[in-house]
Amino acid sequence: MVPLFSAEGLSSLVFIFIVMTTVLGAVIATHSERLIRAVTGLAICFIGVAGLYYYLSSPFVALMEMLIYVGAVCVTIVFAVMLADPKPASEVGKGSIFIGPLSFALGILLFWGLSALAGKTVWVLPTGRVNDGSLEEVGRSLLTNYSMAFELISVVLLVAIIGALVLARQGRTRTGGES
Amino acid sequence: MSIPAFGDSLIIYLIIAALLFGIGFYGLVHRRTLIGMLIAGELILAGASLNFMAFNRFLAPDPTVGQIFTLFIMGIAAAEAAIALSIIIAVYRNFRTIDVEDVAELKG
Numbered sequence: 001m002v003p004l005f006s007a008e009g010l011s012s013l014v015f016i017f018i019v020m021t022t023v024l025g026a027v028i029a030t031h032s033e034r035l036i037r038a039v040t041g042l043a044i045c046f047i048g049v050a051g052l053y054y055y056l057s058s059p060f061v062a063l064m065e066m067l068i069y070v071g072a073v074c075v076t077i078v079f080a081v082m083l084a085d086p087k088p089a090s091e092v093g094k095g096s097i098f099i100g101p102l103s104f105a106l107g108i109l110l111f112w113g114l115s116a117l118a119g120k121t122v123w124v125l126p127t128g129r130v131n132d133g134s135l136e137e138v139g140r141s142l143l144t145n146y147s148m149a150f151e152l153i154s155v156v157l158l159v160a161i162i163g164a165l166v167l168a169r170q171g172r173t174r175t176g177g178e179s
Numbered sequence: 180m181s182i183p184a185f186g187d188s189l190i191i192y193l194i195i196a197a198l199l200f201g202i203g204f205y206g207l208v209h210r211r212t213l214i215g216m217l218i219a220g221e222l223i224l225a226g227a228s229l230n231f232m233a234f235n236r237f238l239a240p241d242p243t244v245g246q247i248f249t250l251f252i253m254g255i256a257a258a259e260a261a262i263a264l265s266i267i268i269a270v271y272r273n274f275r276t277i278d279v280e281d282v283a284e285l286k287g
Contacts, residue, residue: 001181001182001183001184002181002182002183002184003180003181003182004180004181004182005180008184009181009182011186012182012183012184012185012186013182015185015186016185019185019191019195022195022199023195023198023202026198026199026202026203026222027202029202029206029218029219029222030202030203030205030206030209030210030215030218030219030222035212035214035215035218038214038215038218039218042218042221042222045199045222045225046225049199049225049229052192052195052229052232053229053232053249055186056192056232056233056235056236057236058232058235058236058246060246061232061246061249061250064250064253065253068253068254068256068257069221069225069253069256072257073221073256073257073260076260076261076264077214077217077218077260077264079264080214080264080267080268081214083268083271084214084267084268084270084271084277099208099209100209102208103204103205103208103209104205104209106204106205106208107201107202107204107205107208108201110197110200110201110204111197111198111200111201111202114193114196114197114200114201115193115194115197115198118190118193118194118197119190123189123237123238124238125237125238126238126239126240127240128240129240129241129242130240130241131241131242131243132242133235133242133243133246137242137243138243138246138247140243141241141243141244141247142243142247142250146247149251153251153254153255156254156255156258157254157257157258159258160257160258160259160261160262161261163262163265164261164262164264164265165265167262167265167266167268167269168265168268168269170269
């Protein structure tokens, strides 16, 4: 316990605010009727997750979360919503009426099970750290220990770009003159 | 007045990650459009990378591994989003809908 009106107490308050932002964004992302609101909720949730990364003492990963998720992934999803969302999807329809409560119960069960598992496990604290986890150390081990994975992920990104172009182009030629 | 130091305990981060995972799973099953399922999948990935970062901060002897893993998850998620969205656009061109119930040509 720390006193409320000190640096640690205020940082705890900000932490509670960030957690509420994350959870609220996630709930908006899964529950809103219109997809564009769901994407906005996803962006809010990712801003909260970036704040959590900041509390986990890695500001670089927090910055990358903002750049890649909020800046790139959410904007890409907004493009897809603009290109392929004619009407707000009705939540009730041909699907079974049990799917909503059943999925809710499954989600609650997963959350409860993972939390109980995390609470019951005895975590072994490390005896020592080999480095301080700064950005410099991240870059060094990215180019020494993990250089193979680093090169492979660039190949994956290249293949993803080419595949996205090919897929989007194929749909256009197949329907023929519809665009 | 005093307040617990929330940001310094591993279990709180694990519970938040489990909550994100549960909400994402619920959305993945419950949503009926492809874009909604993609959004729920991104939530699941966010829960996984939050777990990695929490273990990296509190338990790992080498505190760069979790950060590198999270960066790789971000790259994979960006590639996955690009591919999934081009598939969604191709499906929309062919079927005029992105509802997963209606996208069915081979009815059994």
